[in-house]
Amino acid sequence: GQQLNQSPQSMFIQEGEDVSMNCTSSSIFNTWLWYKQDPGEGPVLLIALYKAGELTSNGRLTAQFGITRKDSFLNISASIPSDVGIYFCAGLATDSWGKFQFGAGTQVVVTP
Amino acid sequence: NAGVMQNPRHLVRRRGQEARLRCSPMKGHSHVYWYRQLPEEGLKFMVYLQKENIIDESGMPKERFSAEFPKEGPSILRIQQVVRGDSAAYFCASSPNQGSTDTQYFGPGTRLTVL
Numbered sequence: 001g002q003q004l005n006q007s008p009q010s011m012f013i014q015e016g017e018d019v020s021m022n023c024t025s026s027s028i029f030n031t032w033l034w035y036k037q038d039p040g041e042g043p044v045l046l047i048a049l050y051k052a053g054e055l056t057s058n059g060r061l062t063a064q065f066g067i068t069r070k071d072s073f074l075n076i077s078a079s080i081p082s083d084v085g086i087y088f089c090a091g092l093a094t095d096s097w098g099k100f101q102f103g104a105g106t107q108v109v110v111t112p
Numbered sequence: 113n114a115g116v117m118q119n120p121r122h123l124v125r126r127r128g129q130e131a132r133l134r135c136s137p138m139k140g141h142s143h144v145y146w147y148r149q150l151p152e153e154g155l156k157f158m159v160y161l162q163k164e165n166i167i168d169e170s171g172m173p174k175e176r177f178s179a180e181f182p183k184e185g186p187s188i189l190r191i192q193q194v195v196r197g198d199s200a201a202y203f204c205a206s207s208p209n210q211g212s213t214d215t216q217y218f219g220p221g222t223r224l225t226v227l
Contacts, residue, residue, distance in 0.1 A: 044218070
């Protein structure tokens with residue numbers, strides 16, 4: 001299946017720092033979703049975006065739907081140890097009929 | 113509102129046996145997706161189903177794998193004559209509708225180990 005370009009692949013940060021990751025696509029999307037996956041668990045939906053330019057927050061998380069509709073970013077502010085995990089983006093292209101594309105994930109490691 | 117349910121959470125099979133993975137979508141959701149995830153890798157799409165209908169199975173291996181979502185009961189992902197390479201985490205997700213904007217919610221996954 002088609003994959004989105006998600007970067008960076010991994011991040012090692014200190015507690016309290018901000019984290020930023022992004023996803024890009026060659027297709028125009030109508031939906032961007034951001035998930036977090038802990039080891040041994042399923043992905044948990046963090047933020048859903050449906051409009052170009054939309055900026056949505058969920059606690060210390062902020063995500064934006066790129067104005068070109070081909071990209072999205074996720075920011076985590078003031079990271080804490082429980083932010084450790086793998087963050088995935090997912091997108092729904094305009095002609096995809098419900099079939100989501102996924103990024104390969106960004107592994108976030110937070111050190112005290 | 114209960115989330116997406118998957119069972120079993122862990123499944124061990126010997127080579128050549130059959131594996132049946134079950135998924136109950138969130139209440140009110142009529143669309144189910146199955147994904148496979150190998151260790152240290154992302155999610156790979158397998159199949160997209162509506163009730164009694166396969167919408168897209170382009171990610172499913174042509175042999176040994178099948179999926180269904182009957183009118184009543186859970187969606188089933190069936191793997192016949194399992195091989196060691198089938199060992200992976202299999203995730204089910206559900207969504208409320210099909211359209212240009214949608215949201216997917218994932219279950220906890222079934223971890224299949226083939227001995």
